[in-house]
Amino acid sequence: MKSDLKTSVAEKIRSMSLLFVLFVAAAASVWAVFSVPAPIVDHMLEADVRKQAELWQRRIILHMQEPGESFEEGVIQPHDAHMLSLFTEETDVYRYRLLTGSGEIFWSSRSDEIGEFEANVFFTTHVAKGETYYMHETLPAYDVDGLTLQTGTYDSGVTREVAQVYVPLIHNGHFDGAIDFYTDITDLRNTFINRVQLSLLVLTSIALLAMTIAVYVVFKTNRFRMNQLRQRNETEREILDEQLRLAREVQLLGELNEWLQSSRSLDELFEMVARFMTHILPTAEGSVYVYSNSRDVLDGCASWNGGTHRDHIHPEECWGLRRGRTYEFGSSEIDFVCEHAEPHDGRAYYCFPILAHGETVGLMHLRALSDATEEFISSKKLAQMCAEQISMAIANVRMRDQLHDQSVRDPLTGLFNRRHMTETLRKSIGNSQNSGTPLSIIAVDVDHFKKFNDNHGHDAGDMVLRAVGSVLEQACDGDEVACRPGGEEFTLILPGASQEDVMTKAELLRQAVEAIVVRYGEKALPGISISLGVAHYPRHGTMPQDLLRASDEALYEAKAKGRNQVCVASSAEQAPRDPGAQKHRSTHPKPDGPIAAE
Template sequence: MPRRLRLANRIGLPIAALIFAAVGVGVLLGAQRFIADANQVAHTNEVIASVDAVEARLRDAEAAQRGYLLTDDVDYLAIYRLSREQTRPLLDRLAHLVGDNPQQLQRVGALSALRDRRIAQIETNLGLYRQGGLPAAQAGIDREVLEVSSAIRGQAQQLVERERELLVARGVSSRRSADILRALALLGIPLGIAVVGAVYWMLVREIRRRGKAERASTQANLRLRESVEQLERHTADLAELNRYGSLLQNCMKPEEAVALTSQLLSRLLPGTGGTLYRIRASQDYAEELAHWGEHAAASTALLPLEQCWALRRGQPHLLRAHGETLRCAHIHPPAIDVELNTACLPLAAQGHQLGFLYLSSASPAMLGRMELVQAVTEKLSMALHNLALQERLRIQSIRDPLTGLFNRRYLEESLGRELARCERRGLPLALLMLDLDHFKAFNDLHGHPGGDALLAGFGRLLSSLVRGEDIACRYGGEEFTLILPEATSEQAGRRAAEIGAAVRALRVEYLGRELPAITVSIGVAAFEGDGDSAGMLLQRADRALYRAKRSGRDRYETEIAALPVA
């Protein structure tokens, strides 16, 4: 090799390396400046976003306050408290972001003080609402509230306007840095081509290294894709669960909640069979309530509670294929050899067991979603418990606890409704007013517990004598009423006679002894399309009852004629 060529090879690479390094340093410095400018722009955008977030949380707090005042819904109060607590860390973050700008930091301090004043105003208004209701809360909203809200918006606007001015200046600097970086890159391209030959061997080695890195990156991307898919599925499940919870709160009957749950689980667990069981009121058996899908292993429709490990342990009982966990006795082993995965999850709320959910599948994927299924069962348990409580409260509000008959409030609601229905359809209606004869003397002789026992026995008797459409009520004390829809005065008279005979034959035991027999006086009033109101009909029945008692008791009277009970 000629000496000149050897010299060129000897000094060419170092010179090319120096040139390449110089270009690289220039590009590096330009890139650093560009990155610094970009960071400043990002900082400005973050400050603006933080200001917007503070305003948004304050607006959310005000909106939640208004919602609570208008609806008295505690969910709005929870939203207000959450929004109130979120504004403080947002303001602290904003103060940290503008810490290098004294003017902006002063504005943030002013905004924080205004926020405290506004929150104090809201708290005062809520206190007025708790003391005096909505009128008091409305009276407490004065001009100062509007002034503070306006001041908050003005202070936030000043912060944003100043940041936008900085954003314009930083944008100009960023574009200048980009131009410098572009020029350095264009200069480095031809110089880079000049050194390609000298570094060819390094490129070959780099290509090999990159190939290995790409293979590693491909595997990492696959893992990342799986993680993203899992995250998306989890997000979708949460959305489905939230929607389910919202719908569940609006269910009026347990059957609606069960149907909603069946539909949800059939979507979330495809290829899985499911059965919902309810514990009977006797607390000794669980019976099938709903079923969906096809089970890998069938389950008994009616089973003693001790046959399910989930009910015995009060926690989920899972059985994996080829696992060593004991199988519940209510699960029938499949006829063919398949991988069996089962899960029993108890339904319980407030310490009371309501039933359990049984799932089975040949795929182990079902068991991987038990956390979601458990969340569903918890929501369902609470919903069923609340519905049962609502039903008990409803019954208590319309039933007399001693006699089991409807109370006077229900009578007043039902009589007007039945009268309107019969008048609209041209049908008759009769009303019986009943009074136990000499009940005060009976009470004085046998005491109030004895009188209560007699009233309870009479309530049971009256319930057994009425039709499904009749409405038997305790009017008050020893007085009772019986609404007979679509019954004429003659039919009502026959019914009164039957009741009188049944009361004379009534025998009630109290403290191991039989109480004396009693009689009943009955007043009959009939509505046959003559335009009577509920109050008028009650008055007529009461007058007829008064005549029956004045005429010797143990009989019934109508407004037309007096007839003996027998």
Template sequence: MEIRAIATAFDRMADALSQEDAERIRAENALLAAKQTLEQRVQDRTSELQEAVAVAFERNALLETRRHDLIALNEMSDLLQSCQTLDEACIVLDRAMPALFGMGTGGAYLFRESSNLLERVAQWGGDLPISFMPDDCWSLRLGRTYSSSPSDTRPHCSHFPSETMNATHCVPLLAQGKTLGALVFLWDESVPSPDLDSRLKLVQAAADRISLALANIKLRQSLRDLSIRDALTGLYNRRFVEETFEREMARIARSQEPFSLMMMDVDHFKRFNDTFGHDAGDMVLRSVGELLRDYFRSTDMPCRFGGEEFLVMLPGTSLVNAQERAEDLRKAVKSLTVLHQGRPVGQITISIGLAAYPSHIANRFTLIEAADKALYQAKALGRDRVVLASEETEAPEEPRTA
């Protein structure tokens, strides 16, 4: 009996030990599973954090790019608003646009001298045409932004190369109901651009600011022209002479280039008014003004100085050349035919006083006075002639008559 009891107790003890071993193994397995689960969670969380950090860095880089873009856009806008002429604005665009839009290929085009041709004023990336016609661009036809790509059915604008396989984007420059130009872009769709939408918004913002600045420049130039242009002849007026002469004198003092000046007067002008009326006199002045505009170079400055008197500034022109041109001009005026109510008003002649610096007038600031005195002499000597001024030129004591 004792042996059986001992065996039974031993069996019970063995069962208990076996159960303990099983529980220990289950605990160890649970602990191992928990550890593996925790490690996986840590690994997953680490990956999530790494992805979040990468996204944050990318987003921060995009924000920094946008910040730089906004600074560059504002700087370009400030410079454009400070420009006084379209030529100055073109210089600003040529320097600012490539820095602002480095992606792909692009260009800025404006209407310049002609309203039927857009001229390239800025370019970046690849080559684009120097100019194109308005009908070549769908955005100008439609009056709104126009995009196309190889993956859609819309045609490319014909100012782009016909063989291009790139996406295109054109934005018209519009202000106050007028088309001033266009911004055009080409880029490779196969190259991923996560910030493309933002870049296109930047393009539109730039177009809006450029349009506004150009419209303001054109308005200021129009107002400026009204203030310095003679309404009858379209030539510069006396105010322009007073503003420009001193600046030209300072410039030639630095450059030491020759500078000539003509003062001229329509002979016997009062006769046209007395015989045919003031309308005829205005026609004579307009005809002479038109001849002066056509005859002189773009760098010369023909002006209506007052009444029937005209003045022409000739930068870079020597006395010899100025004298030849004055004689040719005198002959050209003499050959003019002006009709009033179908009748010729008679022959038109002019007298010209000519002065030049530094060849024979040492003091550049007395050029106008010297040329005016020479004009007096031309009148006194019988009119219809060119007289050269000199340091000793004196005006006659009698008042000058037409």
């Protein structure tokens, strides 16, 4: 009797101990779910906002005409002011300020701050030393610009989470100033915290369930104890396998994003996509299509896991593109096969429209392998995340290509500018040295251009320059390049063409320009003519400056002989360096300045 009592007491004590352990574990789990995620998410968001702020700063600096002078003098040009005013509409920044090295605010999205000085000590102790300074604050909702207009509500008790980043501007080791960005991270922070909390809740619930099973097993007989322990071990093994699978997927998605963001071209990007998708979604064959520049068809770019892609498909051939959302074949009682998926053997497939900045830029098509239909269907969410990663990468590559194109193009004519001309000429000379292929350049100048400006105005002069530039651009084939180094000057770089072909092309250009009729208003402008100077490599020089000088001297000779004609430079040994030709070349301004007279 006493033994039974002792056993009963021991069992009660053991039960109470186990219940206490369960209670403590549950309390710890609740604490972890609601306390741990916020610091982790804040740390992740800080790193992300810091990187994003550097991209914001680079974007502002690239679009400013003279950023160094603006920060040094604390003066904003009208063109820059207009561009800066649009920045908050195009990014997640709702407020930002431009500060000089002394801390003076010389431009702000809040105009009443202009002229004030930064009073925070960290500006001189950290930012002025080249360090990016990050702050995370909780502010009233009314202090966040544009929030009331977006939500349509107003409540003085509502607060928002705001990240403030000071990004220094360092040039040649000198601190020129800084840009202070404000971005509302409330929604993103809450989303991340909710996701982390949900993940922790799932994991802790599973752990508590396992402990409950263990408690249950303790109170059973020895006959069932081993079975229960075996069942728990199997459950834990399944959970561990699932966690490992999820961890692997997260790791692969992270690596995919990192590689895609570092790709230099769309071809390289799609090669990365094909290699990663074979590992991320091994149960599916797939392909990717991207809209052509004309947007009337989609071009096939990549395929993997035995999948194939056509060279071109029309948007009407895909139900996903026609309906504007993901199309899942095999999920409904009645389905229709996309034309681009023919011939079809009945396997389930997905069509994910690839979106970038709200615009459909392509299509990702996935089809289940013949022996993995169930696994394929369960991977839809992961496939959707891959499509989102690809869409962001495509948008970044296209934006980078657009910025690069703007940096090497003349805004008036669309031809390449002086910097690109110099780089191309240097590369062409190197290729000619290695391969022995011929290389020539043609210097072109519009005759009597000053008359167009004086008699008809600068707008008419711009029309003349655009018309001449269009003729030159249409005349270029293959690796031939047309440039506008400045003013009314143009230069053609012609690799691989014989000297006879170059002379023929120069004469045809002269005739084509002479045939141009430019209408300005209700009348036609006077006839246009050009003078051309031709120089050949290596006959007239082996360095870029020598070839340019020789073509200029030939151009000057053509003008001296009466204009509207083609002249070839003299041999390098015989050609005197006419200072007049150099003077003529140097008087032309850069394309961005006012149009120069002849």
